[in-house]
Amino acid sequence: MKSTLNLFKLLSIASILVLQSCSQEIGVWKNDKIAKSEREELHELNDAVFKTVSENDVKKFGSYLTNELLKDNYSNKLFSQLYGTTRKDSFKLADDFYVINKYIDSDTIKVANGINSYKLIYNGDPQEMYIATFLPKSRTPNQSMITLIYGHYNYGWKIKDVDVAPYTINGKTAPELYQQAKLAYRAQNLFAAANTLQLLQSCSRPNNAWQYDSEAEMYSFAGEVINKVNEGYKFPLKLTSVDGAPTIIRLYHTTFNDGTFPNICYITKKNLKDVNAVEWENAEIRKTINTLLPGVEKNSPYIVYSAYNEMPSQNAVREHYDMKVKGL
Known part of the structure; x- marks a missing residue:
């Protein structure tokens, strides 16, 4: 009888594990492909976070962070990043992603967008995550991107990372600046190419997870051109x-x-x-x-x-x- 009960327990546990693994489909849902109810809830969460920033409420902002960030005293640092940036401009949602991750150590989201195609490479823990990117409402030539990365924990949706970094310079993304630099180089305008490539390096990573598909190619070309300038021209x-x-x-x-x-x-x-x-x-x-x-x-x-x-x-x-x- 005892062995029968133990077998029943094992079968029950196995059933639960199968149910848990099948209850959430692994994948990525972007923008309006996210379930409407889920997206509305997450957008309300974004609004609440930005409200704490606009009201300069560091304490309330901290309530939206993971326990790990709070334990490491990141609240003030992350708040300052957002506060300083949002004082210069108001921001709107650019893209958002609801993710059920396959891998814990490092997972990847691939985004096809012409020459601006990129990947988001990030830590996939917890399994259920939400990534939101924001850009300025005004059409300023130099734009910074705000990125909020949330994880769904047993204590709710919490921010696990905040990033603020340049997205465009003079109205162009890094791959667009790369195209401009290549044209200048082909026309033998060496310094025009070098100047543009220096700008490119400032906006090549709009957040820590972001990697343009052309990144390796861009940096290889930048190194080649800047070395040519350094070798051929000495100042004063x-x-x-x-x-x-x-x-x-x-x-x-x-x-x-x-x-x-x-x-x-x-x-x-x-x-x-x-x-x-x-x-x-x-x-x-x-x-x-x-x-x-x-x-x-x-x-x-x-x-x-x-x-x-x-x-x-x-x-x-x-x-x-x-x-x-x-x-x-």
Whole structure:
């Protein structure tokens, strides 16, 4: 009799395990493919999270985090990320995914979207998860993406990760910038390509899980082009064809409300207070600089020139005169 009962228990346990594994179909449901009732509940959850941020309620925000995040004191850090970003713009849902994961260590969602096709590679624990991405409502050229990743635990739906990272720069995603850089390189505009590839690297990962299908190809090309620049051009670089031989000391990018643009810094002998003289010299510089640094003014709406009388220093503020001019 005892053995019969034990056998019955084993059969019962086996039945439960089969039922549990079959009760949730493994797969990914995106946007309106998510069951309506499930999606409405999750959208309400998103709204509640963003409400805590808009009301600057860190304590309430913490109630939506996993026990692990709370234990590791991540509440303030994650809240600050969201608060700072949402103060600049209001956000709307871009895409969301309801997932029953197959693998715990690392699972993958593949998203076909032309040249912007990507994968989300993430930890698949717990098995039931929800991933939501948000983009600014305004059409700003430089857009950041907010990503909320939830897990369904025995104590409810909780946020297991928050990410805020650049999605577009100058209105383009990383793969779109890559296409632009390749065209510039083929046209022998080396510096236009290098400038664009530097921007690409800033927005190639809109969140920690995101990986564009072309990522390896993009980074290989970026390495090739930037190495070519480093090998072929050394700074400071004197412009001997311009009266007074102004010296280019560095190139970097500066961000404005209307985008991120190349910034060319140089040393001039002109008195910075004599604006007319500085701007006249800059016009002369622009006549030759695209030959000296192939395409440096191309593929960008604007270029910023910063004229100095002394070498810039990290330890002291140096007077300079900035000129924002239209690119070619």
